Amino acid sequence: MSNPQFPFAARMDGLSGSAIREIFKLLRLPGMISFAGGNPAPEALEEAVITDVAQHVMSQDGKAILQYGPTEGYGPLRVRLCDWLRGFGFSPTTEEVLPITGSTQGIDLVCKALVDPGDAVLVENPTFLGALQTLRLYQANIVPVVSDENGIIVQALEEAMRKYRPKLLYIIPTFQNPTGVTLAEDRRAPIAALAEKYGVLVLEDDPYRDLRYAGRPMPAIKGYDQAGWVAHLSSFSKTIAPGLRCGALSADEGLIRKLAICKQSVDVHTSTLTQAVVSEYLARRLLPGHLADIRKLYAARLAAMLEALAAWPEGTRYTTPLGGLFVWVRLPGGMDASELLSRAVEKGVAFVPGSHFYCQDAQADTLRLNFSNSEPDKIRRGMAVLQELIREMPG
Numbered sequence: 529m530s531n532p533q534f535p536f537a538a539r540m541d542g543l544s545g546s547a548i549r550e551i552f553k554l555l556r557l558p559g560m561i562s563f564a565g566g567n568p569a570p571e572a573l574e575e576a577v578i579t580d581v582a583q584h585v586m587s588q589d590g591k592a593i594l595q596y597g598p599t600e601g602y603g604p605l606r607v608r609l610c611d612w613l614r615g616f617g618f619s620p621t622t623e624e625v626l627p628i629t630g631s632t633q634g635i636d637l638v639c640k641a642l643v644d645p646g647d648a649v650l651v652e653n654p655t656f657l658g659a660l661q662t663l664r665l666y667q668a669n670i671v672p673v674v675s676d677e678n679g680i681i682v683q684a685l686e687e688a689m690r691k692y693r694p695k696l697l698y699i700i701p702t703f704q705n706p707t708g709v710t711l712a713e714d715r716r717a718p719i720a721a722l723a724e725k726y727g728v729l730v731l732e733d734d735p736y737r738d739l740r741y742a743g744r745p746m747p748a749i750k751g752y753d754q755a756g757w758v759a760h761l762s763s764f765s766k767t768i769a770p771g772l773r774c775g776a777l778s779a780d781e782g783l784i785r786k787l788a789i790c791k792q793s794v795d796v797h798t799s800t801l802t803q804a805v806v807s808e809y810l811a812r813r814l815l816p817g818h819l820a821d822i823r824k825l826y827a828a829r830l831a832a833m834l835e836a837l838a839a840w841p842e843g844t845r846y847t848t849p850l851g852g853l854f855v856w857v858r859l860p861g862g863m864d865a866s867e868l869l870s871r872a873v874e875k876g877v878a879f880v881p882g883s884h885f886y887c888q889d890a891q892a893d894t895l896r897l898n899f900s901n902s903e904p905d906k907i908r909r910g911m912a913v914l915q916e917l918i919r920e921m922p923g
Contacts, residue, residue, distance in 0.1 A: 539645075539667050554878035561910035563879040563897040566705065566766075566853050569829075570901075572822045573769055577814065578805060585804040593800045599788045601627035602803035608810040609776045613762065616737065617747025620778045626787055629798045631735055631763040631775040633791075635659050638696065638731050638759060639666040640790045641783070648694035652680055654856075654885030654894070656705045656733065659698055670887040673697075677847075679704070679711030682718045689726040696729050701749055703736035703852025706885045706896035710850065713746045720749050723757035729783075735763040735775075738819055740851035741827035756780030764806055766853065767819060772802045826853070832904035833897060836911030841918055853900045856882070858893055863921055865895040871917050877910045 554564045586593060600606070606622040613620055628634045635658070643649060645667035651659070653672030663670050671692050674684040680699060688694070699719070701711035711719075723730045732749045750760040759779035764772060777787065791797070809815065833855055837846050843860025859865060865881040872878065882894025899907060 539665050543661065543664055554873070557878075559876055560873075561877045561902060561906050561913075563877070563899070563902070563907075563910060565901060566898055567901045568766060568770065569822070569825055572818075572825060572900075574818065578769060578772075578809075581805050581808045581812070582801070585801070585808050589804065593804050595800075597797045597800040597803075599792050599797045600784075601625070601798065602800055602807060604811075605803045605807035608807050609778075612810055612815075613760075613776070613778055615745075616734065616760070616762070617751030618753070618760070618778070621781070623781045624778055624784055626777045626779075626784050626791070627798045627803050628761075628775045628777050628791070629795055630765055630770075630773045631733060631761040631777075632658055632662075633794070633798075634759075634761040634775060634777040634787075635662050635698070635731065635733070637777070637787045637790045637794070638729070639663065639668070641786045642695050642729060643668050644695075647696075648692035650685070650688050650692070650694045650697040650728075651887055652699060652704065653887055653889070654706055654882060654891075655698065655887070656700060657884050659733070660885075660887055663698070668696075672886075672888050675709070677709060679709055679715055680719070682715050682722070685719065686722055686726075689722060689728055693726075694728055696731055697723070698731045698733065699749070700733045700736075702734060702746065703739065703849055703854070705736070705852070706854050706880070706882065707856040708847045708849030708852050708854045709856075710746070711749075716747065716749045717752040720752035720754070720758055723753075724755040728757065730758045731761065732758055733761045735761070735766050736852040737762075738767050739823065739826060739853065741823055741830060742850045750778065756783070759783060767815065767822070768806065768809060772806060774798060774802045774806045826900050828904055829899040829902065829907060830855070832907045833899040833911065836908055836915070840911075840915050844918075853898055855897045855899065857895050857897060858891070859895070859918065862893050863918065864892050866892065868895070868914070868917060868921065871921070872914055875913045875917065877913045879914075 554562055606625050609625045610620050643666045647668055648671050649663055649668040650671050650673050652675050673688050674681050750758045763775035841860050845858040847856045869881055880896045883890035883892055
């Protein structure tokens with residue numbers, strides 16, 4: 529078999545995507561207890577409901593749905609998105625909303641429209657590895673900003689804005705991936721104000737907001753935006769179904785127009801069938817009841833994971849999120865999470881080493897655990913395996 533040496537673009541240097549590929553390989557291994565992905569529970573996927581909704585929209589408007597549609601999105605969905613986003617603390621118009629193919633596409637579109645090679649982009653450290661890969665593809669200068677247990681530190685953010693003059697701040701404010709940390713409410717308005725002061729777009733990635741199991745919801749950073757310097761990403765992947773690949777980007781109308789131009793060259797428009805299904809799902813007001821069900825499901829799984837972590841060896845530190853899909857762990861004694869993973873996989877348990885989520889200064893003793901995709905009993909068994917392996921490893 530030939531092995532051609534393709535002349536790849538410079539932006540591909542150092543990019544393998546191996547971390548993401550390996551995560552999904554582990555999810556597919558038979559018998560594996562996987563804390564590795566961010567998948568919804570199988571029980572949370574309503575195949576009968578979605579089938580009924582899809583059949584209805586096709587019977588009502590099938591020929592239009594099967595035809596090409598506008599890049600700006602399916603009209604009924606745009607209207608319903610505006611109503612849904614009011615629950616996030618802001619009130620966009622239809623011209624300020626763009627349906628997208630999952631919120632990950634929104635990251636790509638914003639980078640395509642704004643980021644030139646070498647431009648500074650500020651991020652939390654650690655942050656979503658998919659966003660880091662997109663930023664690297666656009667050859668951004670990725671700059672970490674210091675965070676604590678209440679999210680990104682406002683003073684450090686202003687210093688970074690002043691020093692680096694970035695194009696963009698990428699932030700996951702609620703139940704952050706990978707840490708589960710939520711940005712404190714009193715830091716949200718100041719971040720919106722700094723964006724306006726320094727002319728930096730805040731790209732607020734907010735897919736986990738509706739997965740809150742305790743405490744009260746907080747307004748999105750976008751809710752404090754007075755001048756259009758915050759773009760908000762939302763998604764139905766974690767709440768309705770990831771296979772639909774449907775999300776929304778809400779931003780200043782002028783930015784939305786530019787992003788629509790970028791989107792035309794990517795996929796012309798997000799699947800009209802998918803958009804119509806989500807639109808009808810929202811119109812039937814199915815989401816509130818479904819959210820109530822999956823919150824109970826995930827709250828029990830989170831409780832099982834936190835209970836198990838409390839029994840781990842002394843010196844283990846971990847976050848205690850009030851929602852989302854992830855718990856972030858720091859191992860005792862500077863243990864190497866990658867070494868733990870190699871031993872754990874042999875015992876039928878998988879997770880993601882935390883080093884993959886850092887843009888700089890990766891911490892080898894960290895790991896991300898997902899609890900949504902395993903029943904409580906399976907979580908207890910998998911966590912017991914990890915606990916025993918940690919006890920056996922040299923500190």
